[in-house]
Amino acid sequence: MTIKKKLYVVLVEPAGPINVGSVARLCANFNVHELRLVSPKCDYLDQEAKKMAVRGVKILEKANVYKDLNSALSDCSRIIATCGRKEHGEIPLNSNKDALSWAFKSEREETIAFVFGREDRGLSNEELLKANKVISLNTNENYPSLNLSHAVAIVLHQFNQFNEIDLLKANKKISYPANLTKLEDCINDAGSLLLEIGFLMKHTYKARMMKIKQLLLRGEIKDDEVALIRGIISQARWKIKNKND
Numbered sequence: 001m002t003i004k005k006k007l008y009v010v011l012v013e014p015a016g017p018i019n020v021g022s023v024a025r026l027c028a029n030f031n032v033h034e035l036r037l038v039s040p041k042c043d044y045l046d047q048e049a050k051k052m053a054v055r056g057v058k059i060l061e062k063a064n065v066y067k068d069l070n071s072a073l074s075d076c077s078r079i080i081a082t083c084g085r086k087e088h089g090e091i092p093l094n095s096n097k098d099a100l101s102w103a104f105k106s107e108r109e110e111t112i113a114f115v116f117g118r119e120d121r122g123l124s125n126e127e128l129l130k131a132n133k134v135i136s137l138n139t140n141e142n143y144p145s146l147n148l149s150h151a152v153a154i155v156l157h158q159f160n161q162f163n164e165i166d167l168l169k170a171n172k173k174i175s176y177p178a179n180l181t182k183l184e185d186c187i188n189d190a191g192s193l194l195l196e197i198g199f200l201m202k203h204t205y206k207a208r209m210m211k212i213k214q215l216l217l218r219g220e221i222k223d224d225e226v227a228l229i230r231g232i233i234s235q236a237r238w239k240i241k242n243k244n245d
Helices: 017-029 049-060 069-073 096-104 148-161 166-168 181-195 207-216 222-239
Strands: 005-012 034-038 064-066 078-083 112-116 134-135
Touching: 005 017, 005 069, 005 148, 017 034, 017 049, 017 148, 034 049, 034 069, 064 069, 069 112, 069 181, 078 096, 096 134, 096 148, 112 148, 181 207, 181 222
Parallel strands: 005 034, 005 112, 034 064, 078 112, 078 134
Antiparallel strands: none
16 A cells, blocks of 8 residues: 655745746656745746746646745655755754655655755755755766756656665654644744744854754754654743742
8 A cells, every 4th residue: 555645846936937947847858746935035837937847737727835944844744855955053864865765754634845946046944944844966076066957857856766665664664753843833932932032142153043943953853842842942931930939
């Protein structure tokens, strides 16, 4: 019995209609269920885009547009982002094999999102931290930048090589990462409390909270664990407010 997977390709602020059309064609080639665009900087329904889409024109015309990345990923259970930079700060890269096979390791219906950044500067560190896994494509160090549609083609091709049934048989240990929206709400709630009690300062807040988020992502925190942390934060706030009672 085949396990149901919904596969989405998410493009953040794409600037070239030809690139978007080419990606729509790739979505048709690799049976991607939906193309999602975050604040596109071009007319993605331009005639040139439709011409490049060929048989993917229906996917292009049905592409959903979102104002921000969180909205585009709110219903996605497994998120893999691509990073073209080798020097990307403290965000760890996963091997393509590990990350792409991880996307299959589930016995329930999943929504898998591949996130690709802007043609000129890719994804920011903050955007990369919305993903469960971050991958990069090995290219010549003298010219590492890939065309957007070429990067999408490589990732989808690599992903298509995996057989989900074989992977599940090989590895019975399955993790179900927390929903992005729930996780970020929890992190923001925790950050607010840490500011209130003086553990964090405003000038170090962003860097410290980024480290906490990295820790939770590496641990593949689950929804019930997020709920536990939220409960602890709520109780701590109540106790601080009623400390003299």
